[in-house]
Each structure stands twice: as structure tokens, then as C-alpha cells.
Amino acid sequence: MTDDARATGLSDEERLAQLGYTQVLARRMSAFSNYAVSFTIISVLSGCLTLYLFGMNTGGPAVITWGWVAVGLMTLFVGLAMAEICSAYPTSAGLYFWAHRLAPERSAAAWAWFTGWFNVLGQVAVTAGIDFGAASFLGAYLNLQFDFEVTPGRTVLLFAGILILHGLLNTFGVGIVALLNSISVWWHVIGVAVIVGALTFVPDHHQSAGFVFTEFVNNTGWGSGVYVVLIGLLMAQYTFTGYDASAHMTEETHDASTAGPKGIVRSIWTSWIAGFVLLLGFTFAIQSYDKELGSATGAPPAQILLDALGATSGKLLLLVVIGAQLFCGMASVTANSRMIYAFSRDGALPFSRVWHTVNPRTRTPVAAVWLAALGALVLGLPYLINYAAYAAVTSIAVIGLYVAYVIPTLLRVRKGDAFERGPWHLGRWSRPVGVVAVGWVAVITILFMLPQVSPVTWETFNYAPIAVLVVLGFAAAWWMASARHWFLNPDHQRTIDREAARKGAPEPVDP
Numbered sequence: 001m002t003d004d005a006r007a008t009g010l011s012d013e014e015r016l017a018q019l020g021y022t023q024v025l026a027r028r029m030s031a032f033s034n035y036a037v038s039f040t041i042i043s044v045l046s047g048c049l050t051l052y053l054f055g056m057n058t059g060g061p062a063v064i065t066w067g068w069v070a071v072g073l074m075t076l077f078v079g080l081a082m083a084e085i086c087s088a089y090p091t092s093a094g095l096y097f098w099a100h101r102l103a104p105e106r107s108a109a110a111w112a113w114f115t116g117w118f119n120v121l122g123q124v125a126v127t128a129g130i131d132f133g134a135a136s137f138l139g140a141y142l143n144l145q146f147d148f149e150v151t152p153g154r155t156v157l158l159f160a161g162i163l164i165l166h167g168l169l170n171t172f173g174v175g176i177v178a179l180l181n182s183i184s185v186w187w188h189v190i191g192v193a194v195i196v197g198a199l200t201f202v203p204d205h206h207q208s209a210g211f212v213f214t215e216f217v218n219n220t221g222w223g224s225g226v227y228v229v230l231i232g233l234l235m236a237q238y239t240f241t242g243y244d245a246s247a248h249m250t251e252e253t254h255d256a257s258t259a260g261p262k263g264i265v266r267s268i269w270t271s272w273i274a275g276f277v278l279l280l281g282f283t284f285a286i287q288s289y290d291k292e293l294g295s296a297t298g299a300p301p302a303q304i305l306l307d308a309l310g311a312t313s314g315k316l317l318l319l320v321v322i323g324a325q326l327f328c329g330m331a332s333v334t335a336n337s338r339m340i341y342a343f344s345r346d347g348a349l350p351f352s353r354v355w356h357t358v359n360p361r362t363r364t365p366v367a368a369v370w371l372a373a374l375g376a377l378v379l380g381l382p383y384l385i386n387y388a389a390y391a392a393v394t395s396i397a398v399i400g401l402y403v404a405y406v407i408p409t410l411l412r413v414r415k416g417d418a419f420e421r422g423p424w425h426l427g428r429w430s431r432p433v434g435v436v437a438v439g440w441v442a443v444i445t446i447l448f449m450l451p452q453v454s455p456v457t458w459e460t461f462n463y464a465p466i467a468v469l470v471v472l473g474f475a476a477a478w479w480m481a482s483a484r485h486w487f488l489n490p491d492h493q494r495t496i497d498r499e500a501a502r503k504g505a506p507e508p509v510d511p
Contacts, residue, residue, distance in 0.1 A: 012090070012256050019091050021251075021345075025338075026363040029252045031259035033182055038243040038267035040184040041335060043130070043328035044275035045191060045321050047239025049301045050133025052282065054391055056293050056300055058452065059232030060217025061207075061283050067229075068279055071236035072272035078402070078437040079243060079268040081409040083261030084430060086247045087422030090256035092342040094247040095119050095404045100488055102411035102419070109488045110479065115407045116343045117475040119244070121468070122400025123336040126241050128376035129394045130332050131166065132383070134325035135159035136390075140297035141318050144306070150298050152384050159380050162326065166333040167373040174362045177334060184327035191320045192274050195305075196281035198317060203308040206284045217289075221454030230447050237444055238394040239275060241401050243267045245335035248342070261424040336372035341365035346488055379467070388453055388460045395448040395464035400471075406441035409434050 013023045029037075048068075055064040085098045096116030103111035135158035142148035169177055218228045246263030250256035253263075286292060287307040295303035301321070306314035344355035355368045379396065383389040412419055413434040426433055449468070453460040479487075 012254065015257065016091060016251060019089060019097070021091060023251070024358055024363070025092065025251050027252055027254060028178065029249060029259075030254060031262060032185075033178060034246050034249050034253045034259050035263035035266050036181045036185045037249055037331050037335060038246045038263050039188065039270060040181055040327050040331040041126070041130070041242030041245050042240060042267055042271040043188065043324055044239060044271055044278050045188055045324035046130055046133055046328040047241075048235070048275050048278055049282075049299075049321060050129070050136060050325070051235040051238055051391075051394060052301050053293070053299065054452075055232060055235040056217065056289070057219040058235075059229050061212050061215040061286075063216070063229055063232035064235065064279055064283060065213055067233045068236045068272075068276055071233055071240060072268075072275070074436070074440040075237070075240040076265075076268050076272070077433050078405055078409070078440065079264050080426060081412070081430075081434045081437040082244065082247070082405055083264040084421065084425045085408050085412055086250065086264060087257050087261045087424035088420060090247075090250040090253075090260050090422070092248050092251040092338050094244060094250075094339065094342065095408055096343065096348075098408035099411060102408055102415055109484065111407060111411065113348065113479055113483060113487055114472075114475060115404050116348055117471060118400050118407075119339055119404035120343060120349070120400075121471045122241070122397050122402070122404055123332075123339050124372060124375035125379055125393055125397035125400055125467075127163075127329065127332040127336050127372055128379040129238065129390070129397050130325065131162045131329040131376060132159050132380045132390055132393065134162055134322060134329055137299050137302065137318065137322050137325060138162070140295075140299040140302040141315065141322060143297050144302070144311075144315055144318075150296075152387070156380065156383060160377055162329060163333075163373040163377055165326075166330045167370050169330055170333050170337060170364065170369040171359075171366050172362075174364055177330060180327060181331055181334075184324070184331065187320075187327060188274065188324055191324055192278050195317050195320065196277055198309055198313065199281040199285040199305075202313070203285055203287070205287060207286055212280065212283045219293075220452065227450075231450060231452055233444070234391065234394060234398065234448055234452075236275075237398050237402075237448070240268065240271065241397055242332060242335065244401065244405065245331065245338075248335050248338040251338075257422045258424050261422075333369060333372050333376075336376075337365050337368040340368035340371055344368065348483070348487060382463065386459055386461065386463070388462065391452055392461075392463045392467075395452075395462060396467045398448050399445055399464060399468055402441045403445060406438050410438050413438065 012027060016023055089098050089101055091097050096112040096119060099115040100108045100112035135155050138158050139150040139155050143150050220228055222228055243264050246260050250260040253259050282301055282304055285304055285308040292300045292303040292307065297303055302318050305317050341356050343349055344352035349355055355371055356365065357367050359366045379393055413431060449465045452462050
């Protein structure tokens with residue numbers, strides 16, 4: 001099949017059938033809506049600000065500023081490499097399906113299996129990180145407005161409430177979710193402009209350029225400045241997650257072979273610019289570093305808004321931030337549920353028959369929505385005993401997602417000219433872009449498993465390696481015991497289809 005035939009000869013449904021899947025989800029999304037989901041999940045008003053406290057302690061203004069520039073550039077390489085593959089394989093199965101198509105035939109199912117499990121882990125963790133961050137900022141607002149005491153227990157309760165809200169919206173408010181995702185883009189763009197404008201023109205005092213670009217702060221307990229700079233990159237890298245949503249939503253997007261890859265790349269570079277402007281606005285507006293670092297709200301950006309703009313304006317703009325974070329979490333649950341739906345459609349999760357059911361009225365995977373919410377809640381619960389838990393959750397998100405992002409890229413680089421491109425591709429730049437992407441992910445995977453605070457105790461332990469090893473161990477054990485005999489095995493799938501037909505369900509037609 002040539003690129004031109006893919007681009008012009010097949011409808012979205014025909015291309016999906018050619019890839020082995022029947023159109024089930026409703027194809028309602030435009031290219032802009034597809035981009036809007038990824039842009040919303042990246043959410044500079046969420047990632048940048050919820051980890052701003054981590055950044056203030058782990059490198060300070062210099063790492064916050066230059067780390068964003070460097071990480072944004074490297075993320076663009078990763079996104080470009082992913083986008084080219086997305087154009088060739090526009091399906092909700094996304095990353096693990098790509099791995100299956102790109103790997104050598106004998107090992108293709110294994111590559112796909114582990115890619116899918118890393119993707120599920122990362123998706124659940126990023127949902128946890130987003131909604132936990134929203135809970136923290138909501139707690140800060142309640143503290144300022146109603147003298148609400150912020151405790152770990154209350155933060156976890158707010159976290160659970162937000163997850164329930166997002167689960168309900170994705171269950172019953174299908175049309176509302178699509179509308180809110182589109183509104184979210186403008187909420188973020190206008191919100192960033194208003195906040196940065198206020199922080200630029202209202203305060204009487206601003207920090208110097210030297211402070212913003214060169215001030216280094218190390219409150220981690222580690223003696224090596226280089227080590228602190230490297231682990232401090234987590235703030236930026238965590239923000240640049242979730243843009244695989246554009247791939248997961250391709251089965252619901254018109255002109256998926258071009259809209260999906262464009263959504264990935266556009267969401268990264270627009271977020272890169274918006275985030276840089278936002279971080280400069282907040283860092284220049286710091287009035288007292290120590291006071292804002294130790295704010296009773298637990299959220300230094302909230303204190304910066306208050307100190308720089310006054311109580312009334314500060315609280316209003318804090319609500320803008322919280323609104324953006326809620327948009328972000330809602331979109332993350334949407335994308336997460338689509339990944340769970342696709343993976344369970346191929347039988348790869350325990351009780352898969354439950355998770356890939358689709359509501360006949362709304363045509364959405366309701367069970368997958370609630371599994372995504374429950375998994376995120378479980379990952380956030382250690383915060384009750386470990387105050388470094390939020391940084392650990394964000395590390396898990398980065399590791400899980402980026403390993404899943406880079407495996408298909410690695411396989412595509414190995415495949416070379418044998419890779420059949422879709423209508424959107426990088427031409428002669430495919431290999432160098434892919435090599436850079438693979439190298440960068442190898443570095444950050446190691447970095448974000450390392451201890452972030454010294455001394456290392458149960459209260460400061462980075463449990464990211466444990467979570468990754470538990471999921472990897474479970475996936476490996478299931479693979480060896482059973483899954484290697486049936487996962488993505490056409491003969492096994494036909495047996496399942498015949499059994500379903502005997503029980504009254506129509507036997508699907510082979511594409």
C-alpha cells in the first residue's frame with residue numbers, strides 16, 4: 001500500500017478495518033478537537049504549577065527556566081518521531097499496536113505486550129498526577145477563602161472527589177466533554193495571557209533577569225549540583241506528557257492519518273511556548289522566595305499570586321488555574337479510558353471483557369473510564385504516609401509513558417526504509433529524529449528513578465522504581481504463563497469470535 005493510497009484511497013473506517021479493527025467508537029472529532037485533547041492534558045497551568053514547589057527546591061529559578069527550554073526541545077523530537085508512526089497506524093490501540101506492526105514477526109506480540117503495559121501505567125499515573133495537583137490547588141484556595149486546614153487526608157479526599165467528577169463527566173456528559181475540551185484550549189491560552197499580564201504590570205517589585213535565569217537553589221540535601229539539575233528536569237518533563245492522547249483518539253477523529261500526528265506535534269510546540277511565558281511570569285513576580293516556598297497553602301504559585309496581586313485578584317486568578325487543571329484531568333481520564341478500552345479489546349488486561357464494553361447509547365467505554373479513575377486513586381493513596389509521593393507519581397507517569405513512546409520509535413529506526421509511511425512523515429529526517437528521541441528517553445528513564453531527597457527515608461522514598469517493577473513483573477509473569485500463546489494471535493481471536501457468535505453475538509467479518 002503506497003502513501004498516496006493511504007492518504008486518498010481509503011476512508012477512516014476502511015483504513016481502520018485494514019488494520020484489523022471494526023469501527024465501534026463514534027467518529028465525531030475534528031482535527032482541532034483532537035489537538036485540543038493533547039494540549040489540555042499537557043496543560044501548562046497544571047504541570048508547570050503543580051510541580052513548581054518541586055522546582056523551587058530542586059534547582060530553583062535557573063533549572064525552572066532553562067530546564068523548560070531544554071526539555072521542550074527534546075520532547076519535540078520524541079513527538080515528531082511518534083507522529084510519523086501515528087500517521088501510518090491511526091488506531092486507538094496506539095503505541096502497542098505500533099510496536100506490533102514494527103517489530104520482527106517472531107517477537108512482535110511481546111514488544112506490543114510490554115509497550116501496552118507501560119502505556120497503561122503511565123496513563124493511570126498521569127491522571128493521578130493531574131487530579132492530585134488539582135486537589136492540592138483546590139485545597140490552597142479553600143485555605144485562603146475559608147481557612148480550610150490543608151492536611152494529607154483532606155487532600156486525598158479532594159483528590160477522590162475530583163476523580164469521581166471526571167468519571168461522571170466521561171460517563172454521562174459525552175457531548176459536554178467534547179465541548180469542554182475545545183473550550184479548554186482557549187481557557188489555557190487566555191488564562192496564561194491574563195495571568196502573565198497581571199504578574200507583569202501589577203506588582204511594584206520584580207526579580208532581576210539574573211535571578212530568573214541564573215539563581216540556583218538546592219534544598220534537596222544532595223551535595224552535587226549536577227545531580228540536582230538533572231533530577232530537577234522532572235518538573236518540565238512531567239508537564240510534557242499525555243500528547244499520545246491524539247493517537248488514542250484517532251478512531252474518533254476525522255482524517256485521522258493527518259489529524260492525529262498534527263495534534264501530537266502542535267500540542268507540544270504550542271505548550272512549549274505557553275509554558276515558557278507562564279514560568280517567566282511567575283518567577284519574575286516572586287516577592288519573597290522563602291515566604292512563598294513555605295506558604296501555608298502548600299502551593300507556592302498560589303502565594304505568588306496573592307503577594308504580587310493582592311488577595312482578591314490573586315484568588316480570582318487561582319480559580320483560573322484550578323479550572324485549567326480540572327479541564328486537564330477530565331481529558332486525561334478520556335484518553336486513559338480509550339487506551340484501557342483498546343488494550344482490553346485485545347484481551348491484555350484482567351477481566352478484559354468488562355473493560356472493553358461500550359455503552360450502546362453514548363458509544364463510550366464506561367467501565368474503562370472508572371478503571372482509569374480507580375487506578376489513579378490507588379497511586380495517590382501513599383501520600384497519606386509519604387510527603388514525596390506526588391513527585392513519585394509524576395516520575396511513574398514520565399517513565400511509563402516515555403518508555404511506551406520510545407519503543408515504537410526504536411523499532412521504527414531499526415526497520416529503516418522498510419517502514420511504510422503514512423501521509424504525514426519526516427522524510428530523510430526520520431532516522432536522526434528517532435535516534436535523538438530514543439537517547440533522550442533512555443536518560444530520563446534512569447534519572448527519574450533516582451532518589452530526589454536526602455536522606456532517604458520511608459517519608460521521602462521515591463517509590464517510582466517499585467511501581468514500575470511491580471507492573472513489569474506482573475506483565476512478564478502473565479506473558480510467560482499464558483499471554484504469549486494468545487495475545488494478538490489471529491487464530492485465537494477467531495476462536496473467541498466464533499464462541500461469541502454461538503452465544504448470540506454476530507460473528508465479525510474479517511477485514
